[in-house]
Amino acid sequence: MIEFKKVSKRFGQKQVLNELSFHVRRGEILFLLGRSGVGKSVTLRHLVGLVRPDSGEIFVDGREISGLSEEEFLDVRRKCGMVFQFPALLDSLNVYENVAFGVRALKIRPPSEEREWVLEKLRLVHLPPSVAELMPSQLSFGMQKKVSLARTLAIHPAYLLFDEPTTSLDPVATRVIHELIHSLSRQLHVTSLVISHDMDGALEYADRILVIDKGQIVAGGTPAEMRQEKHPLVRDFLGGSA
Amino acid sequence: MIAVLRNSALSTIGELGKTTLFGGEVIGNLLRYGTPFRGLLLQMYVVGVRSITTTVFTGFFVGAIMAIQIHLQLRDFGAQAFLGGLSASVTLRNVGPLLIAFILSGKVGAYTTAELGTMQVTDQISAIRCLGMDPIRYLVAPRFLAVVVSSFLLLVIGLMTAIGGGALIAAVDLGVNTLNYVQNIPTIVTGWSVLTGVAKSFVFGVIIAAVSCYRGYTTRNGASGVGENVKSASVQTLVIIIIADFALSNWIGGLMDFCTGVLGW
Ligand SMILES: Nc1ncnc2c1ncn2[C@@H]1O[C@H](COP(=O)(O)OP(=O)(O)OP(=O)(O)O)[C@@H](O)[C@H]1O
Ligand SMILES: [Mg+2]
Numbered sequence: 001m002i003e004f005k006k007v008s009k010r011f012g013q014k015q016v017l018n019e020l021s022f023h024v025r026r027g028e029i030l031f032l033l034g035r036s037g038v039g040k041s042v043t044l045r046h047l048v049g050l051v052r053p054d055s056g057e058i059f060v061d062g063r064e065i066s067g068l069s070e071e072e073f074l075d076v077r078r079k080c081g082m083v084f085q086f087p088a089l090l091d092s093l094n095v096y097e098n099v100a101f102g103v104r105a106l107k108i109r110p111p112s113e114e115r116e117w118v119l120e121k122l123r124l125v126h127l128p129p130s131v132a133e134l135m136p137s138q139l140s141f142g143m144q145k146k147v148s149l150a151r152t153l154a155i156h157p158a159y160l161l162f163d164e165p166t167t168s169l170d171p172v173a174t175r176v177i178h179e180l181i182h183s184l185s186r187q188l189h190v191t192s193l194v195i196s197h198d199m200d201g202a203l204e205y206a207d208r209i210l211v212i213d214k215g216q217i218v219a220g221g222t223p224a225e226m227r228q229e230k231h232p233l234v235r236d237f238l239g240g241s242a
Numbered sequence: 243m244i245a246v247l248r249n250s251a252l253s254t255i256g257e258l259g260k261t262t263l264f265g266g267e268v269i270g271n272l273l274r275y276g277t278p279f280r281g282l283l284l285q286m287y288v289v290g291v292r293s294i295t296t297t298v299f300t301g302f303f304v305g306a307i308m309a310i311q312i313h314l315q316l317r318d319f320g321a322q323a324f325l326g327g328l329s330a331s332v333t334l335r336n337v338g339p340l341l342i343a344f345i346l347s348g349k350v351g352a353y354t355t356a357e358l359g360t361m362q363v364t365d366q367i368s369a370i371r372c373l374g375m376d377p378i379r380y381l382v383a384p385r386f387l388a389v390v391v392s393s394f395l396l397l398v399i400g401l402m403t404a405i406g407g408g409a410l411i412a413a414v415d416l417g418v419n420t421l422n423y424v425q426n427i428p429t430i431v432t433g434w435s436v437l438t439g440v441a442k443s444f445v446f447g448v449i450i451a452a453v454s455c456y457r458g459y460t461t462r463n464g465a466s467g468v469g470e471n472v473k474s475a476s477v478q479t480l481v482i483i484i485i486a487d488f489a490l491s492n493w494i495g496g497l498m499d500f501c502t503g504v505l506g507w
Pocket of ligand 1: 014
C-alpha cells in the first residue's frame with residue numbers, strides 16, 4: 001500500500017502540494033486526474049525520491065520514505081517503477097541496453113538470465129525481439145513509450161507509476177496503452193497509479209479515480225460514483241465525455 | 243538600481259559557489275569510482291576530435307596575429323631579432339590559452355551543456371536515477387573528465403600551432419628567417435612560460451568542464467531552458483576564465499619571483 005499523509009511541497013513562491021493525503025490499495029488501478037500544472041507529476045516523483053516533501057509523510061508498504069538517503073531509496077526504486085511522460089530512453093543505448101539498464105543497476109536478475117528476461121518484457125508490451133537492436137531514434141513515439149514501459153517492467157516493480165501514459169498519443173495508440181496498463185496490472189498483480197487528464201480512459205479502466213486541485217484531493221470514488229459527482233471540476237472533466 | 247545590482251552580484255556569487263561544489267562532487271565521484279576507459283575515450287572523441295580543426299585554425303591565426311603586431315612594435319626599435327621569442331612568449335603565456343579557451347567554451351562547453359540539458363528536460367537523468375544508477379557517476383563524471391582532458395590537449399595543440407603560425411607568417415610576410423625566429427624562441431621563452439601556458443590550459447579546461455556540466459545538469463523548463471542555459475553557461479565560462487587568467491598570471495609571476503629570488507633557481 002502507498003499512503004500520502006498531509007504532504008506539502010512548494011517550489012519558490014508556489015505551493016504545489018498542500019497537505020495532500022490519499023492512499024493506493026494493493027492491486028488496484030488508481031487514476032489521479034487534475035488540470036495541467038497542479039502537481040500531478042510532482043506527486044509521483046515523491047515516490048521515487050526525485051522530489052522530497054517539505055512536510056508530511058509518505059508510506060510505501062508501511063515504510064516511511066521521505067527521510068531515506070539516496071542509498072536507502074534503492075529499495076523503494078525496486079518497488080516503485082516509474083514510467084515517465086516522455087519515453088526518457090537513453091538515446092546513446094539501443095532498445096536492449098535500455099531495458100537491461102535497470103536490471104543490471106538494481107541487480108534484478110543475474111547476467112545469465114538477463115537476455116531472456118529482457119526479451120520477455122518486450123514481448124509483454126507486444127514488441128518483437130527484432131526491435132532489441134534498434135536505437136530509440138529509429139522508433140515511433142508510441143513504440144518508444146512501449147520500450148519505456150518494458151524498461152520499467154524489467155525491474156519487476158510491485159507498483160507501476162504512470163505519468164500521463166497517453167498524452168500526445170493518437171486514439172488508437174491511447175487505447176493500446178490503456179489496455180496494456182489494464183492487462184499488465186491484472187496479469188502481473190501489480191498496483192498501478194496512473195496520472196492523467198483523460199476522464200474517458202479513467203472511467204473505463206480505473207478501479208478508483210481521484211481528482212486533485214490546488215494541492216489537495218477534491219473528489220474521489222469508483223467510476224460509477226464519479227459519474228454522479230457534483231464537484232464542478234469533476235463536472236468539467238466529465239463534460240468532454242458526457 | 244543598487245538593489246538590482248546587489249542581487250545580481252549575490253546570485254552570481256551563489257552560482258559560482260554551486261558550480262564549485264558541483265565540480266567538487268564530480269571530482270570526488272571520479273576519485274572514488276573512476277570511470278570506464280572506453281566511455282571516456284568515446285566522450286573524448288565526441289567532444290574533442292571534432293574540435294581539432296577549429297583549434298588548429300584558431301591557433302594558427304592567433305600566432306600569426308601576435309607575430310605581426312609584435313613585429314610592428316619591434317621594427318620601431320630595430321629589434322626584429324627578438325620577434326620569435328617575444329611573440330612565442332606572449333602567445334604561450336597569455337593570448338594563446340585565453341583565445342583558444344574561448345573558442346573551446348563555445349564548442350566543447352556548449353555541446354556538453356546542451357547534451358546534459360536535453361537529457362535533463364527529457365527526464366533521461368531522472369530515469370537513470372529511478373533505474374538505480376547515479377547519474378553523476380554514469381553521465382557527468384565521464385563527460386567532465388573528457389572535457390578536461392580534451393580541452394587541455396586541444397589547448398596544447400593550439401599553442402603549438404600558434405607558434406608555428408607565428409614562424410610561418412614571419413617568414414612569408416615579415417621577412418624574418420625561420421631559423422633565426424626559432425633560435426630566438428628559447429632565449430625569451432623559459433620553462434616558466436611553458437609552465438604558465440600548461441597550467442592555464444589545465445585550469446581553463448577544468449572551468450569549461452565544471453560550468454558546462456553544472457549548467458547542463460541543472461537545466462529546467464524544456465527546450466527553451468536548454469537554450470537559455472547554453473547561453474548563460476558560455477558567458478559564465480568566459481567571465482570565470484578571464485578572472486582565473488588574471489589570478490594565475492599573478493600567482494605564477496609571484497611564484498617565479500619567489501623561486502628565482504629566494505631560492506636562487
Ligand atoms: N523541480 C522543480 N523546480 C521548480 N518548480 C517545479 C519543479 N517541478 C515542478 N515544478 C512546478 O510545480 C508545478 C506542478 O508541476 P507538475 O509537473 O507536477 O504539474 P502536472 O500536474 O504534472 O502538469 P502537467 O499536466 O503539465 O504535466 C508547476 O508549476 C511546475 O512549474
Ligand atoms: Mg506532469
